Amino acid sequence: MTRTELTQRQQDVYTFIRDKILNRGYGPTVREIGEQFSIKSPNGVMCHLRALEKKGLITRCPNKSRAIELTEGLGGTGGLPYVGVIAAGATTLSFEQSDRIDFSEMFARDDMFVLRVAGDSMIEAQIADGDYVVLKQQKTAHVGQIVVARTPDDETTLKYWHPENGRIRLQPANSSMQPIYVPHAEVLGVLVGLVRNRF
Amino acid sequence: MTRTELTQRQQDVYTFIRDKILNRGYGPTVREIGEQFSIKSPNGVMCHLRALEKKGLITRCPNKSRAIELTEGLGGTGGLPYVGVIAAGATTLSFEQSDRIDFSEMFARDDMFVLRVAGDSMIEAQIADGDYVVLKQQKTAHVGQIVVARTPDDETTLKYWHPENGRIRLQPANSSMQPIYVPHAEVLGVLVGLVRNRF
DNA sequence: TGGCTGATGGTACAGGTGTTCGATCAGTTA
DNA sequence: TAACTGATCGAACACCTGTACCATCAGCCA
CATH class of the missing domain: 1.10.10.10 (Winged helix-like DNA-binding domain superfamily/Winged helix DNA-binding domain)
Incomplete structure (x- = not known):
């Protein structure tokens, strides 16, 4: 803004x-x-x-x-009513007396940041083009975590994190795409959440 | 309190x-x-x-x-720093002086509600088991929108909304599942957002 | 009755704070 | 080159504000 x-x-x-x-x-x-x-x-x-x-x-x-x-409101007063779990099968929704859920509280830690996803490289992890991903700022990651990494040629990308012998495999979640191999890479953050608001 | x-x-x-x-x-x-x-x-x-x-x-x-x-948090005040778009390719992230994004502001209308998704029936729409879906409460929907619908046998389900001649087709986004056909169904809300916080 | 706590009043003071006036200076526009 | 705008300095002033010290008073408990 x-x-x-x-x-x-x-x-x-x-x-x-x-x-x-x-x-x-x-x-x-x-x-x-x-x-x-x-x-x-x-x-x-x-x-x-x-x-x-x-x-x-x-x-x-x-x-x-x-x-x-x-002038701009502080926003974030109340959250939304949480009315239940919806399954393939039967469900009873209870709008009455429902709990409330607050997304900004859900991601309330101040070492987090948000990126918008461009492209379909993580589509099979249910991360689509245009989604907002929430990341926790940290410099290390466990094997198989989804991270934002910076490669030696200064590109930043969202991928699965797979350190291997003497190199890093940055694995997309898209079977039509190939993994990226780099000698080393810097972890900028690990994925902790996702928000989508267009349908 | x-x-x-x-x-x-x-x-x-x-x-x-x-x-x-x-x-x-x-x-x-x-x-x-x-x-x-x-x-x-x-x-x-x-x-x-x-x-x-x-x-x-x-x-x-x-x-x-x-x-x-x-001492007690204000509850939902601030949002998170929005540092840029991440593509398959190069990106420059700017943590300095970044805008902020507030998810509770994003879903700030009071006719919205939240459901948690159980099952993989919408997996090809990048809606996974355990996700929170945000819905706008309304009784009608356009063809092809994702809705929460209640069927005559009182089951509630999240599906694509396809009214057809004399019946409703509730189409899952999962090629291994069959559509549900019902004579009529009640729209409880249409999908406007999604939040995921487990990785 | 004596001691204690919670709630106030009154006064005074030092430092915080918003505001104003006047002036400089670099960069841009006419 | 002249006029203007944005950004800033310096000094001064009046009022705001937090704080401290001392005192009062009602209610409760031993």
């Missing part, structure tokens, strides 16, 4: 403010923002805040400390 | 603080709390804040304004 109408600097400041509010629960002061970006004058920051407010991204309450509201 | 170890007054104060953080985006000052509860001395409020902190409900950062953190 990069905004062309924002300068890079404004984008940075906005992201910082949002990050503070989201992760710490309360926003930064003018001087905290300044410190973060090595802006030594409070007025330097004020200038950006005025710009962000004029462009409608934040709302401020004059003369109050830390009183920055994000 | 009434806590027996809290006095009524403390409970009230805590609720007020949480309400401010959740609905306004930033917490109250000591004096704002005092005004709300007609406590005329800042110290009266301090006393409650100390109590709440001692009991572990909030965390404070000394000498900072509005610096009240709720």
Whole structure:
């Protein structure tokens, strides 16, 4: 959601403010923002805040400390009703008194990140073109795990992770495709989840 | 979430603080709390804040304004960093300054519900056993959409929706399975999303 | 009755904080 | 070249805010 109408600097400041509010629960002061970006004058920051407010991204309450509201909702209030398991066979759905399920809570760890999948190389693992995959950031993986790996020629790819004698086999889940063999590769993260929202 | 170890007054104060953080985006000052509860001395409020902190409900950062953190997570606040598209080929992942993606926002409509899939009848639509499917509650569907349908013998199933002359064909996405033909069926919802979190 | 806890009031102070005014400076546009 | 915009510095100011110290009072328990 990069905004062309924002300068890079404004984008940075906005992201910082949002990050503070989201992760710490309360926003930064003018001087905290300044410190973060090595802006030594409070007025330097004020200038950006005025710009962000004029462009409608934040709302401020004059003369109050830390009183920055994000115009964009924080989102994620409640989750969705979880009504049961659906099998090939009989099922009773109970909309009444159902539990709720919250996907952002499901992937709530902050060492995770999201990639969008392009291509069908993992189709037989039920990972389709356009899916969002959720990955846990780590540098090692077990044999057979699905990982995001960076190869020596600086390509990044989503594949099964198979270290072999003196090389790495990056195995697609697509029987019409061949495995990739590389002398070594860097694991960027391992697959922990998947989200799809187009049907 | 009434806590027996809290006095009524403390409970009230805590609720007020949480309400401010959740609905306004930033917490109250000591004096704002005092005004709300007609406590005329800042110290009266301090006393409650100390109590709440001692009991572990909030965390404070000394000498900072509005610096009240709720110990209990806000629930579904933030989303995850969205770092790019991963293709079979080259990709540059940018962890710096990345956008964020929030799945609970993605499925934020309140006419949606979630089911867990049992069985492999939709495997060729990349819907696997154990996946969560997100459905939009509606009574009609277009031809070829994936729906949750209830058949006359009161079974509920996830299938492709194919109305035909005088009957409904409920088509699995599994070439080893046969379609189900029923004289009529009730659409409970159409598929709009999918979430998987086991790998 | 004495001691304890929870809840407040009052006052005072130091440092945090938002804001303003004036000025510089690089890069872009007319 | 002149005008402008974005970004920033520096200093100053008034108010906001957290905090500390001291005191009161009702209710409960021993």
